[in-house]
Amino acid sequence: MADNLLSLSGVHTHIGPYHILQGVDLTVPVGGVTVLLGRNGAGKTTTLRTIMGLWTASKGDVRFEDHVITRLSTPEISRRGIAFVPEDMGIFTDLTVGENMLLAAANGPIDDKRLAWIKELFPPIGTFWNSSAGTLSGGQKQMLSVARAIIEPRRLILIDEPTKGLAPAIIKAMTDALRELKETDTTILLVEQNFAMASSIGDTVAVMDDGRIIHSGSMAELAGDAALQEKLMGLSLEAHQ
Numbered sequence: 001m002a003d004n005l006l007s008l009s010g011v012h013t014h015i016g017p018y019h020i021l022q023g024v025d026l027t028v029p030v031g032g033v034t035v036l037l038g039r040n041g042a043g044k045t046t047t048l049r050t051i052m053g054l055w056t057a058s059k060g061d062v063r064f065e066d067h068v069i070t071r072l073s074t075p076e077i078s079r080r081g082i083a084f085v086p087e088d089m090g091i092f093t094d095l096t097v098g099e100n101m102l103l104a105a106a107n108g109p110i111d112d113k114r115l116a117w118i119k120e121l122f123p124p125i126g127t128f129w130n131s132s133a134g135t136l137s138g139g140q141k142q143m144l145s146v147a148r149a150i151i152e153p154r155r156l157i158l159i160d161e162p163t164k165g166l167a168p169a170i171i172k173a174m175t176d177a178l179r180e181l182k183e184t185d186t187t188i189l190l191v192e193q194n195f196a197m198a199s200s201i202g203d204t205v206a207v208m209d210d211g212r213i214i215h216s217g218s219m220a221e222l223a224g225d226a227a228l229q230e231k232l233m234g235l236s237l238e239a240h241q
């Protein structure tokens with residue numbers, strides 16, 4: 001338990017009449033990147049939203065740093081050091097990049113050294129500081145959304161499909177930045193459908209289907225086991241068609 005920063009045990013989530021998560025058991029070790037894979041509609045986003053308190057689990061527990069957070073409010077969960085980068089990025093397109101960054105710093109002024117580091121990780125943040133965020137490219141918007149989430153130090157960051165729809169060069173830049181972020185003491189839980197990217201950065205992996213975790217283990221093991229990939233991802237690919 002002590003080695004896990006976050007754990008979900010037997011988590012069920014209902015959205016209105018729909019029973020979406022059906023007993024999710026997921027552990028996120030301290031440090032490194034845990035990747036959550038699975039076909040569209042498997043329940044990955046619902047899992048992140050349940051951790052964040054945006055949906056409340058109807059059964060089961062979410063533990064973070066050995067405290068049960070299942071029924072805390074989203075602001076309380078955020079204050080404990082968890083940040084969420086949603087798939088639609090959640091940036092303010094009418095505001096400048098700089099204003100987006102300022103608004104993300106909830107606990108006081110931006111730390112200059114940290115901001116300089118973020119601008120190194122994501123150069124467009126500095127280059128387009130005074131530009132409207134709405135004018136950024138898709139990849140730059142994605143960088144801004146991750147940059148906002150890490151403007152203050154975080155224990156855990158939940159990132160929902162940061163490479164979706166991005167060109168390979170941008171995916172590489174994003175992957176490099178996340179790799180550097182994982183060298184800090186920020187643990188990353190990443191939802192990702194791009195297996196090449198996921199396997200290049202993931203330390204541990206969990207695969208979801210139909211509201212449950214159907215496989216979990218080390219990423220190196222899954223990346224090196226074509227038959228297991230076929231069994232798990234083949235299932236995913238079929239379901240995509």
Ligand SMILES: Nc1ncnc2c1ncn2[C@@H]1O[C@H](COP(=O)(O)OP(=O)(O)OP(=O)(O)O)[C@@H](O)[C@H]1O
Binds near residue numbers: 015018020045046
């Ligand atoms: N607000 C909602 N109301 C009703 N059903 C929902 C809602 N949000 C999600 N669902 C359903 O819950 C299931 C899981 O959705 P979720 O977004 O968690 O999947 P996902 O694995 O993240 O998929 P994707 O890769 O497409 O984002 C889907 O069947 C989806 O239709």
